[in-house]
Amino acid sequence: MKLEADLHTHTIASGHAYSTLNEMVATAREKGLKMLAITDHDNRMPGGPDLEYFFNMAIWPREIQGVRVLRGVETNIVDDVRGVDLPEELLDRMDIVLAGFHADAGYLGHSVEENTRAMVAALRNPKVHIITHPGNPRFPVDLKKVVLAAKEYGKVLEINNSSFLVRPKSAPRCLELARLARRYGVPVAINSDAHICFQVGDCSEAVQLAVQAGIEEDAVLNSSAVRVRDYLARHGKVI
Template identity: 35%
Template sequence: MIKHLTADLHTHTDVSKHGYSTVYENIMAAKAAGLSYIGISNHGPAHEDGAPEGHFRNLRILPEIVEGIRVYRGAELNITDYNGSIDLSGDTMKDRLDYTIASFHDEVILPGTKEDHTRAYLNVAANPLVDIIGHSGTKCFTYDYERVIPEFGKYGKAVEINEATFHVRKESRENCMRIARLCAIHKVFVMVNSDAHFCKLVGVFPNALEMLEAINFPEELIVNGDGKRLETWLQRKKLQKEQGT
């Protein structure tokens, strides 16, 4: 039984107009939720409400520990075309951030065909500067799950199970379940995140956890289910970026 997660690495702040809390408010919410780690991951600059590149480069001013919570510096990258291009420079992602999430947003690119989305995700999978695949269960961006999920595993990505999807993209629930089942079959890591745009939602994932429980998802494949597992995974991803693999 999945009782507790140690981290939430997909949170937004008021750097975006559709985010309603500060970095410090999110950190304090993580502490109140019993988390040990939080990630700050605002939208990249290609999003109409995204942060400029300078925001991500300057995240290094954040202390690593605030109020006893380990703070990771991240970004939710936008996939900007069907070749899997993303919207931050390589040196920002490699040298200034602790992790990245790559997501499709229809504010950035209109949905294409299933094959379009598949091609984009295959290229994102092979990109060593991407760590987490964000809310890929989104119905309007369906892809060939059976073909792509093993590739995410091959390149060490974590596939996000996104709590917000169960609220704002309810029609995508079955896709999320299908993706999670394939991750279990192929032993691909998942990461459960809130995608919080308000501090009171940080560290709150009841629907995502309920879905994983319903399919008996292996707890050892949840990256943020254990602090040591998370730290080891992030270190491995950092090494992959340095080696370009």
């Protein structure tokens, strides 16, 4: 399975990552990617950038070194009302918005039911495009309810390659999620969650899991840069 885009990556702006924008793009180009989303953490994450960083992304070139660069953010799921923590004005400025649970970032839920309600709220939010690492065992959710909510709201769920490195107990839940996504016809994104340039486009473990679950290439959002453009266009984003 070949991927043309990596839609979840972090630069030094996230505070706990190690590479610059140029370094991330250079690696994407070397690996043959057509599209790269830079989705740094927001200011609720320890060490994250001030919100002005995201507003100022407007100065970025649309293409760098021949790679289409998306201006994005990985925001935090924080409640069961609107799901995420960033203001509408900022979300409107982004090309792509990812949302996930993160420790020490304002989320106070403690049960599967609370986690599920909050993740479904993020899926319901029209500003959110992809839910990140939904198989994270630290924040367990009812995976079937999440998959059905993704189907209802026309959203994408991520299979996160870094989960196999930093969240090693995620694999069984990621496999269950992938099988449910295939059963109910919900598209997935297979992303690196790179925090250093050497990880950009490295999704081998996540691809292997997706294949094991029976997911076909045309059900993977970022197997085609055109498919990414079309998906975001349906959500009002012209990239």
